[in-house]
Amino acid sequence: MSRAEQAVSDRYVRVVNSSAGGLLARRVGLPRPVPLERYHAGDPVVRGRVLLGGAPGGRLLSATAAVLAGARAELATGFEESLRSLVAGAGIDATVFNPEAPGEQRFKALVFDATGITDSTGLVALQTFFHPTVPRLQLCGRVIVLGTPPADCRSVRERTAQRALEGFTRSLGKEIGRGATVQLVLVAAGAEDGMSSTLRFLLSPRSAYVSGQVVTVAGGYAPPDDLDWERPLSGRTALVTGASRGIGEAIASTLAREGAHVVGLDVPALAEDLKGVARRLDGEAIELDITAPEAPAALAERFSSGLDVVVHNAGVTRDRTLAKMPSERWSELMEINLSSQERIDEALLQAGALRRNGRIVCVSSMSGIAGNAGQTNYATSKAGVIGRVQALAPELAGRGLTINAVAPGFIETRMTAKMPITIREAGRRMSSLSQGGLPIDVAETIAWFAHPASTRVSGNVLRVCGQNLLGA
Amino acid sequence: MSDRIRRVAVLGGNRIPFARSNSAYAHASDHDMLTAALDGLVDRFQLQGQRLGEVVAGAVLKHPRDRDLTREAVLSTRLAPETPGYDVQQACGTGLEAVVLVANKIALGQIDAGIAGGVDTTSDAPLALNEDLRQILLELNRTRSTPGRLRLLGRVRPAQIVPEIPRNSEPRTGLSMGEHCAIMASEWGVTRAEQDELAAHSHKRMAAAYERGFYDDLLTPYLGLERDQNMRADSTVEKLAKLSPVFGGPEGTMTAGNSTPLSDGASAVLLASEEWARERELPVLAYLIEAQTAAVDHVHKREGLLMAPAYAMPRMLDRAGLTLGDFDLYEIHEAFAAQVLCTLRAWEDPVFCRERLQRSEPLGSIDRERLNHNGGSLAAGHPFAATGGRIVATLAKALRERGSGRGVISICAAAGQGVVAALEAP
Numbered sequence: 001m002s003r004a005e006q007a008v009s010d011r012y013v014r015v016v017n018s019s020a021g022g023l024l025a026r027r028v029g030l031p032r033p034v035p036l037e038r039y040h041a042g043d044p045v046v047r048g049r050v051l052l053g054g055a056p057g058g059r060l061l062s063a064t065a066a067v068l069a070g071a072r073a074e075l076a077t078g079f080e081e082s083l084r085s086l087v088a089g090a091g092i093d094a095t096v097f098n099p100e101a102p103g104e105q106r107f108k109a110l111v112f113d114a115t116g117i118t119d120s121t122g123l124v125a126l127q128t129f130f131h132p133t134v135p136r137l138q139l140c141g142r143v144i145v146l147g148t149p150p151a152d153c154r155s156v157r158e159r160t161a162q163r164a165l166e167g168f169t170r171s172l173g174k175e176i177g178r179g180a181t182v183q184l185v186l187v188a189a190g191a192e193d194g195m196s197s198t199l200r201f202l203l204s205p206r207s208a209y210v211s212g213q214v215v216t217v218a219g220g221y222a223p224p225d226d227l228d229w230e231r232p233l234s235g236r237t238a239l240v241t242g243a244s245r246g247i248g249e250a251i252a253s254t255l256a257r258e259g260a261h262v263v264g265l266d267v268p269a270l271a272e273d274l275k276g277v278a279r280r281l282d283g284e285a286i287e288l289d290i291t292a293p294e295a296p297a298a299l300a301e302r303f304s305s306g307l308d309v310v311v312h313n314a315g316v317t318r319d320r321t322l323a324k325m326p327s328e329r330w331s332e333l334m335e336i337n338l339s340s341q342e343r344i345d346e347a348l349l350q351a352g353a354l355r356r357n358g359r360i361v362c363v364s365s366m367s368g369i370a371g372n373a374g375q376t377n378y379a380t381s382k383a384g385v386i387g388r389v390q391a392l393a394p395e396l397a398g399r400g401l402t403i404n405a406v407a408p409g410f411i412e413t414r415m416t417a418k419m420p421i422t423i424r425e426a427g428r429r430m431s432s433l434s435q436g437g438l439p440i441d442v443a444e445t446i447a448w449f450a451h452p453a454s455t456r457v458s459g460n461v462l463r464v465c466g467q468n469l470l471g472a
Numbered sequence: 473m474s475d476r477i478r479r480v481a482v483l484g485g486n487r488i489p490f491a492r493s494n495s496a497y498a499h500a501s502d503h504d505m506l507t508a509a510l511d512g513l514v515d516r517f518q519l520q521g522q523r524l525g526e527v528v529a530g531a532v533l534k535h536p537r538d539r540d541l542t543r544e545a546v547l548s549t550r551l552a553p554e555t556p557g558y559d560v561q562q563a564c565g566t567g568l569e570a571v572v573l574v575a576n577k578i579a580l581g582q583i584d585a586g587i588a589g590g591v592d593t594t595s596d597a598p599l600a601l602n603e604d605l606r607q608i609l610l611e612l613n614r615t616r617s618t619p620g621r622l623r624l625l626g627r628v629r630p631a632q633i634v635p636e637i638p639r640n641s642e643p644r645t646g647l648s649m650g651e652h653c654a655i656m657a658s659e660w661g662v663t664r665a666e667q668d669e670l671a672a673h674s675h676k677r678m679a680a681a682y683e684r685g686f687y688d689d690l691l692t693p694y695l696g697l698e699r700d701q702n703m704r705a706d707s708t709v710e711k712l713a714k715l716s717p718v719f720g721g722p723e724g725t726m727t728a729g730n731s732t733p734l735s736d737g738a739s740a741v742l743l744a745s746e747e748w749a750r751e752r753e754l755p756v757l758a759y760l761i762e763a764q765t766a767a768v769d770h771v772h773k774r775e776g777l778l779m780a781p782a783y784a785m786p787r788m789l790d791r792a793g794l795t796l797g798d799f800d801l802y803e804i805h806e807a808f809a810a811q812v813l814c815t816l817r818a819w820e821d822p823v824f825c826r827e828r829l830q831r832s833e834p835l836g837s838i839d840r841e842r843l844n845h846n847g848g849s850l851a852a853g854h855p856f857a858a859t860g861g862r863i864v865a866t867l868a869k870a871l872r873e874r875g876s877g878r879g880v881i882s883i884c885a886a887a888g889q890g891v892v893a894a895l896e897a898p
Contacts, residue, residue, distance in 0.1 A: 084823050085822040087822070087823050088823045088825070088827070089822075091827075092823070093827035093828075095659055096660055096661050096817070097661055098660075098661025098663065100663050101657070101658065101663045102658075102664075102724075102725065103658035103659075103720075103723065104658055105658065
């Protein structure tokens with residue numbers, strides 16, 4: 001299993017992928033999750049052929065072809081003269097695909113520009129393109145539909161058609177299986193040059209556990225030209241709170257892999273773990289309680305020389321039904337998960353510590369979207385995070401900054417390992433990918449938000465949940 | 473050497489009808505068939521006893537005994553025995569390459585007239601000794617002592633009696649030509665229906681050409697055959713659709729109907745300088761104006777084995793200052809319907825033309841009515857080295873009939889090669 005890993009603890013995935021277990025699972029009709037492919041340093045963006053198509057009149061094909069060319073993806077297209085000319089113009093040696101000719105052609109990814117659909121009758125283009133091609137998708141394949149943000153549409157009919165795309169991608173995500181993911185990327189007019197980091201992320205194994213999501217690429221400014229796709233965060237400094245273990249440690253490691261100088265932060269009680277992480281990543285450690293009154297000022301002072309990425313990962317759960325929840329339990333959590341973030345960001349912004357093209361990335365939660373029994377406090381804080389992202393995004397745009405959030409679903413961590421088996425199994429299987437995610441999946445998503453090319457990605461809340469049924 | 477390049481005229485051609493393998497010509501050798509084709513040409517142009525500049529021909533499947541096949545065939549004809557001859561071999565490009573070689577010597581003034589041809593038999597195919605047995609026999613020949621020779625003979629095993637049968641597979645890939653073409657068909661998205669349509673068209677056009685007597689002065693009956701044995705005047709897309717795939721697995725699109733069958737036959741073309749033709753009052757059918765060969769790397773660059781003509785064509789067109797649209801007739805050898813369709817698609821494809829041919833614009837498309845107007849190899853059959861001569865004579869005559877215009881020939885060959893040539897009406 002060199003290219004596909006999974007949590008060691010998820011025995012079920014291993015059992016159903018053995019020959020005997022697979023047979024049993026097929027017979028009994030049990031979910032059959034496939035081991036997801038994940039990214040390893042040095043891997044190509046896509047390992048396999050990408051089929052590019054589009055509804056006539058679409059505006060994203062050229063930009064998409066350029067991104068694919070830059071990513072050195074093997075490309076295929078249909079025969080349409082316009083499409084072939086466009087691909088030739090992008091300097092891509094694309095093969096042809098004729099759905100009417102039987103053949104061995106298989107694809108790792110299907111990318112469809114639906115921006116040309118301006119009427120509900122045109123939506124059949126989705127069926128025409130995907131009907132013959134979805135069965136040709138390889139294991140852990142990728143499906144990306146590109147659309148226009150409905151609010152930007154000129155006519156009622158266009159808006160209707162563009163909004164309809166989401167129903168398509170979400171449903172396809174649920175039925176596609178075999179480790180494949182399906183996304184809708186909405187690109188505003190004028191933001192065509194801002195898709196590169198997003199398409200690369202969604203096409204690659206970095207987005208292994210992201211499916212059924214809608215990403216908006218809009219606003220902001222054009223990405224810089226001199227991008228190092230191998231180590232995009234090289235020369236940048238990233239602060240990661242709660243970095244000593246679990247998801248936080250994975251975030252710190254991933255940002256370091258991307259070239260960032262990582263400063264990890266955690267409470268003094270976890271100092272030993274934190275120092276270990278900092279040493280391993282050749283970064284720095286800050287032992288600090290973020291809820292302390294002096295913390296915001298201390299951080300603003302510490303990063304007065306400049307900071308590029310802030311990841312608000314630190315968070316806790318203090319579960320109890322509301323009837324049994326004392327106020328300390330509520331307040332302590334709210335301080336750590338939400339209020340301290342607000343104060344720290346305000347201090348950093350006020351001090352001008354965040355450099356131009358800087359990034360704020362917050363960690364929300366599936367509970368914040370769907371709600372969860374026993375987590376009124378937690379879900380309130382995590383929904384509040386979403387509010388912050390949505391409110392701050394337009395405000396930060398003027399300063400060349402972006403803010404986004406990830407909302408993890410069931411991620412295999414020490415916390416979930418302690419869950420009762422029934423709840424844990426339900427959490428894992430109740431998703432399109434029928435398995436839990438890994439901390440790295442959250443970290444990769446954050447690395448995409450943090451990417452210097454993600455200038456037009458702001459105000460997004462992306463679930464990393466394998467398209468979990470809850471709140472979807 | 474003369475510093476003047478002369479125009480090269482195609483004066484006519486002759487072939488024997490092509491037969492299906494192990495049928496009418498099962499017992500005819502390459503020598504027999506090439507002699508028959510040459511003698512028919514000699515009769516038609518009153519060349520008895522004449523010493524021509526050169527006769528150039530070849531065969532793809534050739535017996536070791538047929539060293540100097542062409543020269544030996546010349547000696548069997550009524551041409552003057554002082555006519556020199558030599559063999560060439562470039563797989564299915566042999567026939568057209570022979571035409572180019574003769575034409576070049578005429579153009580340079582080294583000869584005034586010559587014959588180019590080709591022949592092949594898949595019935596009277598050469599079988600070779602089993603390699604192990606061959607090694608033992610060679611060693612036996614080198615061994616002097618009787619005990620040593622007996623020891624060697626003791627190594628002979630019954631299994632070594634099985635001979636080496638010539639295989640229709642590429643030495644460097646191990647795949648047959650059909651399998652290679654099936655890969656191309658899949659890569660270019662060629663459908664079964666398109667291939668069957670092209671095959672039906674080929675039969676229909678060839679039958680029509682026979683009906684109006686077009687082939688009367690291009691063929692000499694041989695061993696009871698008066699027309700190409702493979703041709704089916706009543707071939708239809710519906711009938712072809714019933715055949716099972718033979719290449720590309722059960723999902724494949726290539727059948728015995730849209731691939732050329734193994735065939736036997738021979739052809740010859742008479743080429744000369746204008747002066748030579750004028751002296752004998754022989755009308756010129758067409759002039760050979762350009763030719764080009766190309767090869768692709770099908771081994772390491774995963775190029776389609778039979779795609780070389782797609783490269784040869786633009787190189788020739790550029791040198792001649794012509795475009796693909798500048799022709800009135802197109803003869804693309806139908807080794808497989810899929811090969812023709814892949815080639816046409818490549819010339820139409822902006823990506824192929826830009827990435828592989830380094831052209832900003834596609835070469836363009838071809839009006840199908842002008843393609844293989846008098847039938848192609850799918851109908852006629854395809855005795856490998858004889859196809860070039862068949863096509864040159866057919867196109868030259870068609871241009872003469874039109875009275876004006878240009879025609880172009882494209883032939884794919886094994887080992888990733890291709891030969892193209894252009895003809896012009898007088």
